[in-house]
Amino acid sequence: MVERREVEVAVVGAGFAGLAAAHALCEAGIDTVVVEARDRVGGRVLNHRLADGRVVEVGGQWIGPTQDRMYALARELGVETYPTPTTGDSILLLDGREYRFAGGLPKLNPAVLLDYGQAMKRLDRMAAKVPLDAPWNAPDADRLDGQTLESWMRRNVRTGSARKLLALGVDAVFATEPGTLSLLWTLFYLHSGGNFDRLLSTRNGAQQDRFVGGSQLLAERMAARLPDGVLQLDAPVRRVDQNGDAVMLECGRLLVRARRAIVTVPPAVQARIDFTPSLPADRAQLLQRMPHGSVIKCMAVYDEPWWRAEGLDGQGVDTEGPVGVTFDNTPFDPSVEGDPPGVLLAFLEGDHARALSGVKPEERKRAVIGSLVKLFGPKAADPVDYVDLDWSAEEWTRGCYGAHTPPGVLTRYGPALRRPVGNVHWAGTETAEHWAGYMDGAVESGERAANEVLTALA
Amino acid sequence: MVERREVEVAVVGAGFAGLAAAHALCEAGIDTVVVEARDRVGGRVLNHRLADGRVVEVGGQWIGPTQDRMYALARELGVETYPTPTTGDSILLLDGREYRFAGGLPKLNPAVLLDYGQAMKRLDRMAAKVPLDAPWNAPDADRLDGQTLESWMRRNVRTGSARKLLALGVDAVFATEPGTLSLLWTLFYLHSGGNFDRLLSTRNGAQQDRFVGGSQLLAERMAARLPDGVLQLDAPVRRVDQNGDAVMLECGRLLVRARRAIVTVPPAVQARIDFTPSLPADRAQLLQRMPHGSVIKCMAVYDEPWWRAEGLDGQGVDTEGPVGVTFDNTPFDPSVEGDPPGVLLAFLEGDHARALSGVKPEERKRAVIGSLVKLFGPKAADPVDYVDLDWSAEEWTRGCYGAHTPPGVLTRYGPALRRPVGNVHWAGTETAEHWAGYMDGAVESGERAANEVLTALA
Numbered sequence: 001m002v003e004r005r006e007v008e009v010a011v012v013g014a015g016f017a018g019l020a021a022a023h024a025l026c027e028a029g030i031d032t033v034v035v036e037a038r039d040r041v042g043g044r045v046l047n048h049r050l051a052d053g054r055v056v057e058v059g060g061q062w063i064g065p066t067q068d069r070m071y072a073l074a075r076e077l078g079v080e081t082y083p084t085p086t087t088g089d090s091i092l093l094l095d096g097r098e099y100r101f102a103g104g105l106p107k108l109n110p111a112v113l114l115d116y117g118q119a120m121k122r123l124d125r126m127a128a129k130v131p132l133d134a135p136w137n138a139p140d141a142d143r144l145d146g147q148t149l150e151s152w153m154r155r156n157v158r159t160g161s162a163r164k165l166l167a168l169g170v171d172a173v174f175a176t177e178p179g180t181l182s183l184l185w186t187l188f189y190l191h192s193g194g195n196f197d198r199l200l201s202t203r204n205g206a207q208q209d210r211f212v213g214g215s216q217l218l219a220e221r222m223a224a225r226l227p228d229g230v231l232q233l234d235a236p237v238r239r240v241d242q243n244g245d246a247v248m249l250e251c252g253r254l255l256v257r258a259r260r261a262i263v264t265v266p267p268a269v270q271a272r273i274d275f276t277p278s279l280p281a282d283r284a285q286l287l288q289r290m291p292h293g294s295v296i297k298c299m300a301v302y303d304e305p306w307w308r309a310e311g312l313d314g315q316g317v318d319t320e321g322p323v324g325v326t327f328d329n330t331p332f333d334p335s336v337e338g339d340p341p342g343v344l345l346a347f348l349e350g351d352h353a354r355a356l357s358g359v360k361p362e363e364r365k366r367a368v369i370g371s372l373v374k375l376f377g378p379k380a381a382d383p384v385d386y387v388d389l390d391w392s393a394e395e396w397t398r399g400c401y402g403a404h405t406p407p408g409v410l411t412r413y414g415p416a417l418r419r420p421v422g423n424v425h426w427a428g429t430e431t432a433e434h435w436a437g438y439m440d441g442a443v444e445s446g447e448r449a450a451n452e453v454l455t456a457l458a
Numbered sequence: 459m460v461e462r463r464e465v466e467v468a469v470v471g472a473g474f475a476g477l478a479a480a481h482a483l484c485e486a487g488i489d490t491v492v493v494e495a496r497d498r499v500g501g502r503v504l505n506h507r508l509a510d511g512r513v514v515e516v517g518g519q520w521i522g523p524t525q526d527r528m529y530a531l532a533r534e535l536g537v538e539t540y541p542t543p544t545t546g547d548s549i550l551l552l553d554g555r556e557y558r559f560a561g562g563l564p565k566l567n568p569a570v571l572l573d574y575g576q577a578m579k580r581l582d583r584m585a586a587k588v589p590l591d592a593p594w595n596a597p598d599a600d601r602l603d604g605q606t607l608e609s610w611m612r613r614n615v616r617t618g619s620a621r622k623l624l625a626l627g628v629d630a631v632f633a634t635e636p637g638t639l640s641l642l643w644t645l646f647y648l649h650s651g652g653n654f655d656r657l658l659s660t661r662n663g664a665q666q667d668r669f670v671g672g673s674q675l676l677a678e679r680m681a682a683r684l685p686d687g688v689l690q691l692d693a694p695v696r697r698v699d700q701n702g703d704a705v706m707l708e709c710g711r712l713l714v715r716a717r718r719a720i721v722t723v724p725p726a727v728q729a730r731i732d733f734t735p736s737l738p739a740d741r742a743q744l745l746q747r748m749p750h751g752s753v754i755k756c757m758a759v760y761d762e763p764w765w766r767a768e769g770l771d772g773q774g775v776d777t778e779g780p781v782g783v784t785f786d787n788t789p790f791d792p793s794v795e796g797d798p799p800g801v802l803l804a805f806l807e808g809d810h811a812r813a814l815s816g817v818k819p820e821e822r823k824r825a826v827i828g829s830l831v832k833l834f835g836p837k838a839a840d841p842v843d844y845v846d847l848d849w850s851a852e853e854w855t856r857g858c859y860g861a862h863t864p865p866g867v868l869t870r871y872g873p874a875l876r877r878p879v880g881n882v883h884w885a886g887t888e889t890a891e892h893w894a895g896y897m898d899g900a901v902e903s904g905e906r907a908a909n910e911v912l913t914a915l916a
Contacts, residue, residue, distance in 0.1 A: 179604030
């Protein structure tokens with residue numbers, strides 16, 4: 001039985017981009033439907049409830065300074081934030097040595113520190129010149145886009161240790177390696193979030209704060225404030241037809257007819273929708289050229305955050321892997337009684353995620369726990385609970401944290417990224433100017449696309 | 459009305475790979491069906507009949523030495539070959555100068571010739587070390603795959619003119635620019651076809667010979683020799699389901715149940731098929747990372763091949779574009795009476811194809827004819843007929859000549875290229891060891907996949 005809906009605007013995807021777009025449209029009195037493939041909202045943001053009732057996130061979770069849209073949204077929706085713990089020492093494993101350090105950087109060989117610091121500074125200086133609304137107009141864009149970040153690193157980073165640290169930082173931000181990234185895309189992305197250090201940092205950085213109740217709570221509250229019937233779950237869009245004077249969207253059991261549509265799903269998911277007439281060649285080829293990163297987010301749950309008593313903040317960095325970086329992810333939630341369990345969050349990123357993507361769950365868990373033991377000692381060996389999620393294997397996401405462009409794409413296809421095709425508009429965090437790849441960018445993109453549509457309908 | 463078919467093997471795609479696979483299977487007595495989305499066979503190979511009844515190709519057309527599979531196939535199918543004309547002078551436009559030359563290279567500045575020759579030699583030397591069955595095992599594979607061909611050229615090609623010539627050769631072979639290609643992929647591809655010079659050459663190269671009646675005639679004869687009912691046109695595969703003990707293929711009005719399947723369609727088309735269960739993450743992410751080149755194949759038809767009387771062979775090279783390279787494409791067909799018209803073939807490749815992809819047909823024609831006049835003089839200005847095809851806009855191809863990998867993909871995802879997933883096997887010219895990207899490679903890949911299936915079923 002096919003249900004038919006006729007609306008002014010159809011929004012595809014109920015992640016932050018889609019929910020923000022729908023809110024803006026509904027506020028303006030526009031009859032809107034949001035069609036979402038999954039049986040839940042949030043997209044790349046997903047809560048997981050622990051045994052004690054507290055929540056951790058198996059998807060995107062943090063916000064930090066200058067992500068003003070997300071802080072405002074949290075206030076609007078009555079969601080509190082709390083800081084990621086930074087009290088205590090962090091651990092770095094590099095070149096077979098362990099460094100225990102507090103705040104800033106460990107006491108490495110000064111030549112390595114200088115090398116690393118200079119590389120970051122140079123990247124930031126180049127990044128600042130990349131226009132966020134049109135990175136393809138950056139000075140020397142062709143040359144920057146014609147090479148990988150790795151090529152730049154080989155010329156500009158002298159010490160092997162600094163290269164390893166930098167590569168690990170890249171993995172932590174992009175979930176892929178410097179040899180896969182366009183230098184121009186890298187610079188755009190760093191500028192989009194401010195600078196490299198801000199993307200990497202907890203204190204005063206993109207990992208600074210968390211949401212009480214988990215980040216998906218915001219998406220759920222955004223969904224709840226939409227008028228009844230706007231949100232349609234279990235409605236995967238297979239086909240978008242603009243042959244007539246309307247946009248027809250086939251979403252499984254639901255057939256939507258709309259004057260305009262906003263597609264917010266990530267590039268590799270978009271690439272699988274049938275558009276008729278076919279998308280213009282530049283848009284179609286762009287969608288062949290925005291691969292998603294590879295990340296498996298893993299959490300080990302313990303009776304308590306025992307590392308705190310040892311003076312550790314739970315932040316670990318291991319350039320050998322498989323786990324590259326860790327955080328204390330112990331949930332704070334005053335509405336739940338009793339002490340929380342201790343949670344160590346461990347990321348498998350890029351090559352490490354790829355290597356552990358196809359293996360048996362037990363094998364992956366063993367590898368992750370092994371990494372935690374290497375970083376934090378034998379107490380890490382026996383978690384009471386363990387959870388992970390391989391985002392590359394998620395049909396409706398196909399890889400996290402986000403999409404990137406390999407060399408030669410941004411300069412050739414970038415202008416097609418936000419340019420509407422007929423009555424179809426494009427959103428999603430990859431289309432944001434600020435905090436592209438983050439929740440904040442998703443909200444920006446949804447609001448921008450909603451404005452485009454409001455202007456067009458006015 | 460859904461029609462159901464139960465077979466031993468389903469082959470997806472009726473290009474050379476699919477037709478070769480089906481032939482091998484049928485010869486072995488295996489009950490086979492070939493499902494093809496289009497209403498024709500040939501895939502990236504397509505004949506176009508001129509007004510006089512002779513045929514030119516708007517898709518792949520040439521074969522050359524060491525493409526033994528294609529020569530053998532032509533003999534088997536009773537299709538004659540004839541040489542591409544090479545009598546007369548060629549034209550090169552470079553740095554605002556016109557060079558008219560016969561055989562080999564024009565009289566350029568010796569420093570440029572040396573530079574160009576050395577670059578070709580170095581690339582060939584590196585290419586020879588790349589194992590065709592596993593390019594990711596090449597010596598120093600990570601370093602080669604971590605950079606673009608452009609990065610290599612900036613370090614190794616000193617003169618701007620040699621770089622322009624080389625970039626044009628790359629465009630002619632890959633239909634994309636050096637800044638988009640992994641150096642490792644480039645080397646694999648050169649080795650796969652022999653060496654760079656062989657890929658670029660007419661005499662003794664990949665453009666040496668043509669087929670009487672057009673290259674699609676071979677595909678049509680391959681289709682005709684399959685048992686009745688094997689080939690199903692207008693049957694686009696939308697879904698491949700391996701949840702049960704069989705492979706179920708939803709192809710529009712046709713539902714096929716098979717023990718094994720061979721998918722031969724190119725990567726960006728494969729990426730749009732729904733596989734259930736989802737493809738393993740490495741295969742799924744590989745399909746996000748094999749973009750197709752951009753080419754528009756254009757032909758201007760004149761009353762006669764007038765350039766021959768002027769001592770020209772119709773081969774032109776223009777580093778400025780929009781047309782990069784041209785050929786005399788006058789058809790030879792003794793079965794048609796009267797003298798043939800003269801046909802100049804002009805390629806819009808890479809950036810030039812992208813720039814002229816979305817424009818009005820008249821504008822594109824004007825740009826192409828303008829290029830031909832620049833190369834061959836005012837007689838080129840008034841063709842009696844003109845035809846072109848933008849392969850990026852073809853729904854069931856999505857870009858030609860073939861797919862390539864940007865940096866960092868071959869070393870990470872290469873092993874997933876041919877590895878079967880359950881009972882589904884992979885073919886298509888991109889999976890070939892020899893002449894990957896060419897008709898010959900397509901045939902190799904189909905035969906290889908058929909052998910895999912025959913072994914599995916035995």
